[in-house]
Amino acid sequence: MRAVVAVLVFVTAAHAAIWGIFREQQQAPDFRGILPSVSYAPFDGTGHPDVDNIPNAERIRSDLKTLAPISRAIRLYSSTGGVELVPPIAGEVGLKVTVGAWIDKNVDRNEREMLSAIDLVKHNSNVNGIVVGNETIYRGEQKVEDLIKLIQRVKGQVNVPVTTGEIWNIWLEHPELASSVDFIAAHILPYWEGFSDTKAVDQALIIYQKLRDAFPGKRIVIAEFGWPSAGYNLKDAVPGPFEQAVTLRNFVNRAEAVGMEYNIVEAIDQPWKFFEGGVGPYWGILNAAREPKFAWSGPVVDPAYWKLAGIALLVGILLSTPILRLAQPSAMQSFLLSAAAHGVGAWVATVFAYWTGHYFVFGSALALTLGLILLVPLVLIAMARIEEIAAVAFGRAPIRLLKKPAATLAPPPTVASPPLALAAAAPSADMVQAEAGEAGAAAGAAADAPKMPKVSIHIPAYFEPPDMLKQTLDAVARLDYPNFECVVIINNTPDPEFTQPIQDHCRELGERFKFINAEKVEGFKAGALRIAMERTAVDAEIIGIIDADYMVEPDWLKDLVPAFDDPRVGLVQAPQDHRDGDRTLMHYIMNGEYAGFFDIGMVQRNELNAIIVHGTMCLIRRAAMEMVGGWAGDTICEDSDLGLEIIEHGWLTHYTNRRYGYGLLPDTYEAFKKQRHRWAYGGFQIIKKHWRRFLPGASRLTPDQRREFALGWLNWLGAESLGVVVAILNLIWVPIVVFADIAIPDKILTLPIIASFVVTLAHFLVLYRLRVNITVPRMLGAMIAAMSVQWTVSRAVAQGLITEHLAFARTSKGGFSLMSVEFQAFWEAVIGVLLLVGAAVLVASNAYKEVHEIYIFAAVLVLQSLPFLAAVAIAILENSRINSFAFWTNTGVRTAELIGLRPVALPKTVPAAMPAPQPVASEIHRDTV
Structure with a gap:
């Protein structure tokens, strides 16, 4: 702690020295x-x-x-x-x-x-x-x-x-x-x-x-x-x-x-x-x-210079004090966070100087006030992202992740892997302070005499392709765990072509597999899962949830169930992953975008016992589920809702970033956007449902958990929504600047937007390089995919503000959905092009005056157009030849032949005297089948 205090004092002194050096x-x-x-x-x-x-x-x-x-x-x-x-x-x-x-x-x-x-x-x-x-x-x-x-x-x-x-x-x-x-x-x-x-x-x-x-x-x-x-x-x-x-x-x-x-x-x-x-x-x-x-x-x-310096230093010190609450922060972590805090302090002092040194008519005062109101959460989001950069790059390594013992990470094929060891940790919640020692003891006891509580695996399905669902069931049947059952519930799917093959397959797999065909189920996926709970074996202690497209690894239960030896553990979550990321270039970058959440955000949240439950690959203690009332049907993200309820009631949660199951990616860009819309809308429903429980004393949430969830929602839903709102307001402001020649956005409003964009870019690139095991091209593609859903998320938040319930939209997977004839980024194209046109008009109209603020404003519009243009780029990519990996392979071959790196492959000719061979009957049959 002394080192941290020394760093804070050093940064404050350096900040004061900078003000002294640059005093004009x-x-x-x-x-x-x-x-x-x-x-x-x-x-x-x-x-x-x-x-x-x-x-x-x-x-x-x-x-x-x-x-x-x-x-x-x-x-x-x-x-x-x-x-x-x-x-x-x-x-x-x-x-x-x-x-x-x-x-x-x-x-x-x-x-x-x-x-x-x-x-x-x-x-x-x-x-x-x-x-x-x-x-x-x-x-x-x-x-x-x-x-x-x-x-x-x-x-x-x-x-x-x-x-x-x-x-x-x-x-x-x-x-x-x-x-x-x-x-x-x-x-x-x-x-x-x-x-x-x-x-x-x-x-x-x-x-x-x-x-x-x-x-x-x-x-x-x-x-x-x-x-x-x-x-x-x-x-x-x-x-x-x-x-x-x-x-x-x-x-x-x-x-x-x-x-x-x-x-x-x-x-x-x-x-x-x-x-x-x-x-x-x-x-x-x-x-x-x-x-x-x-x-x-x-x-x-400047007679007011030292007053401004004092404001900057005071704000910087106040924003640096939360560093003292961090668990064992490193010197570099503290330095980066404190430097960011003092940077915000300097900006606040600049805003104060501008506010006191300018005169405002109603319109300009309103514009400045509105701009600052929108910038405050933007600055908070940037600070949260800098904090995550500091934690990942310079903080301590994650210590609550469930992971395999080092000696058994790659066991011989004939040797069964022992259960996961719980990492020794001391989370901030009162109930987990003794977790470190008990976790090690529990892991050792599990290795000596493993407990095998019964697990009931629930697989909800709605118009899922039977062949895909059969693969999921076959993978469950191969689980290396002796005490489990599997409840398959197909809901609101009257077509027997979807239900009968699965019913027959469950009979083939044996008595462990229960089949339910429920019609007229209310409450979306949650309603189906409630029915599954009614058919669950009475002796099942743990409920496992997987989506209909997920093929689980054999050691999923064997590795993760021992975590429940600690009676305080209510939930264990494994990450999502996908087995069809090489289907097209679009799916390749989509899979990279998903990976960031599971390898970065979830890992960091797990350190504070504040993970987001995402349904599939999830294990839940039955007692914890019953304590919170089971699956609720009042949100379309019933999984995240249930997970938050469990945390609010004081249960421990655990996360592993090891992949234990692989599903299918959304078939189309349209499906990808619909899925993200559902997540965002459901997330906003959860905010409206749970915000009162974030008040002091309203639940068993710790201050760290409250902060993590609040910043998480602000960082995701708030950042995307703010980005769209600010972009549209700036677009509206362009004609005022061009034709009225007044109220040009000052640097105190535009530079923070640019700085926020730079922080977001650094946040993505740095954390992906440190935590996500993907190539650089895939990382850049993932960044484009992440930007492309800004409009989608903002629409979901807007709908969440004015509506209470939207219907659950199933994500099309398995390659059976038809491509929509509509262009899937129409509104993004409209807004993106208007932003670029607005920037061009600003630059053209500024050719004589060369006002610096107008050029900066134009640069802001260009940056704000990038998320919209990213959506346009993916929508175009989806329907183009370059979306196919075969195109790139063939292009590489042709390029190599043109520059002489490989010989040109000439087509083989058949001699005229020799007739072309005819296929035999068996070959004809095989081809037609």
Whole structure:
């Protein structure tokens, strides 16, 4: 434990050191003077001035008192709607005012604006000029000649300089405009031209000189210069608090040095300007709370930096504390878990900084809130997967697995294998603390005088191919165990072609085999199994369950039944496996996908006595089954439901990852998806049925068991459902980004999705390489198969939310099902293609702006399309030639012949004089049969 604590302290210290190393501090020229002018709009909040954002005298007076020590003058952009209150109040605090008259296409409003501006000049001696229109030509609101007429009209009625505010290039393109004004009011905003903050000041001075050269002798005022403190980049122009501070401090010093007249845009952040893109609200040198964003002298630093560092460290420490509860964690395991916890802490601090440093209108606040709500479970899922990676890669080896003694793993054919030894372990549940020593003693006693309690094997069948079921029964008959019976129950199958051959075969196999043909059975498979229990021998102590397609190994019962010598053991589970994985390439990768659950997830869950019961290859103590009420018919996953009931009542469970039975894979991709849909829907039914028992004191579940089941459901049902929900929401958001140019998802929302995908990919690849004995190509195929059912699982969860019961759908096996004529990934194809199209549209629309967040958003859409496209790929593969192994074999042969690695096999010719041999009668008979 000391080593673990040392690791946690080390990671925390390293995290703090990283914050210290990356603390940004920039140098910029000090400015200790007073700004000549700043742009001021007396509006507050996020409401548009034309709607409900009317300023009042108290707010204006407070603002101007704040600005008076900073600037000698202010520039206004309109003269109505409450702005007319500003000049007289500015006179009270000694501020000069450049009045603005807002000009657009509204003739009546233009008239009111000009008359109000003229009136303000006449009644306020502190007004030093009028700006008629702001970027009116650039916005296409007026023609140049019409604007000149308005300027001349105002000039004729006032005795202060009159001009218009325009982007610098408009002045160069329309020299007649410059001739009509008293001075040139040029806007130079390098951000909007895509210049980086390091080039912004140089660019401004170059343009200033161009204007001086173009209009010698004319008074030139840089009426707008600024840099945003937040928002999205535009090409090389990156907004930010450091960039704003350094750029403005550099600019004012160099402007003062050359005697430039200038106005800084703007005094106070205007959150209502969200329509001007991501940077619109963030041009102020004061934030919306009227607080300075930066200091005009000394190093440029983030004053809230260490607060954020403290939040990151605190969250990291809190998320690391559960490591102390792990049973003997290794140093590397603790390091990986703690590093992940502190990574989440850094993300939380970043989210906090974003939330406190941005302004939100209703839509963007809703989008951010919804995004964070969806990301929290996504982050929890990623943390759970990292925990499993750490446990498998660096934790202790599994110690509760049932396994054969080393000396008898490969016995000679003539020597019977002794029973499995129970591994010494100390699970967390109170009732299993003494399991280690007792397990060894039980194993030794079993070896000396093996107990042979009677086992009743139940095989439910529903329209199963008779030949396949006969193979299952023959394998049961070969069991190397003297004391068992087999109850075969065929339910709701009135066709005698399915029932009569099995009844006859049971008679041939002997009195151990009982045949039941039950019609009109209710409760799906559980109803059939309840009938089987009624026909079970009274002296049977253990119930074995196998599916109708499973061929069991002879030593299944002999190896696993001794585990029940411990009276606390209620259930023993063996893994599923399949004997037809080489039927096609699709079946090959499907079988690899199944293997991951049984070699990774089940092994880890077994360490905490929290396995998921999956029906076939399962042995259950009869007393445990009767204690929990037997098979329940209110879910379509009756096996997992019963297993959880048994665990909730305090029984021990055991698992072995050794294969004792081999079944058949689903015939088609359609059957594969239907099976996964049934599992997911049944799993959600179980959640709704059992969630109350996960409350403290509601059952005998230990905290570890509660956590394992909850995270397991979240990791499976939640991850797949969240993936689909987030993908669809992102797809809906694409047109908002493209056409509205607002609410682009920030990196705090998109990068966690990418990180989660990377964690999921690493989780799959690392754990498969460490635990699953399959080739790399098969592993990659298994990954595609696992991704391909995301839509299927999410549909099952959605149906589980709105429905109570769906009919049990039998999985078609044995090669007797017909291929559906429908394309089995239609909706996946639609969503996958739309996601790719959305990504392409984002990239194309971003060609000019080159906003980084849009590219990241597009990358997220591409990643989110992969599960949907995986389903499309398998659906296409199923009906293609490449699904056949013969195709690959023939292709390999042809390739080898083409490159000369093997001689070309020429067809043999039969001499013309010799007739082709005719088959004999027996051969003809054999071929036709």
